[in-house]
């Protein structure tokens with residue numbers, strides 16, 4: 419499973435990329451606003467730090483504007499993925515970019531029907547937002563299971579399922595069990611994935627016993 423981090427905070431990205439476990443980055447207009455930085459500048463910096471796919475979202479709501487913005491964003495670096503909303507104009511723009519060989523991430527997906535349309539439009543990634551569905555007492559992970567099942571039934575669909583709006587390690591683990599291709603994970607959730615109290619406890623006792631031996635490896 420690919421792990422993307424869901425943030426526009428360059429310090430977080432640098433720190434987590436150094437673990438070697440980060441395959442890509444997703445951003446959205448809210449994350450850019452939170453960073454307090456210039457969109458183009460921060461995307462360029464992220465694309466320099468992480469060689470994998472970096473999603474940059476268009477903000478125009480109409481096809482022509484999406485195409486102009488998408489082209490400008492795609493020109494920033496080879497690893498930019500154009501993020502487009504799941505609307506008729508967004509999918510039309512997705513088809514255009516897909517025909518031109520430009521990678522796309524169709525965002526704000528909340529149903530299997532929408533995921534089918536995105537695949538048909540040639541999306542590189544579909545982003546179903548599971549946390550936001552859970553917030554409405556709808557089962558976000560069930561949507562992932564449905565999309566994985568549908569896409570698997572059609573070998574000609576190459577769209578990857580990018581699990582978005584993840585809120586916990588369990589979201590990531592359950593999506594992995596379902597065979598989702600990718601998860602975009604907030605930094606705090608990725609850090610939480612390292613944690614287990616028995617790891618800390620075990621390490622503490624190993625180190626205490628090692629100290630008793632008076633030895634050193636080097």
Ligand code: E4P
Pocket residue numbers: 424444445446525545547549550582583584602
């Ligand atoms: C995905 O690309 C989005 O940026 C993100 O996962 C949204 O997550 P949220 O629901 O926590 O805002």
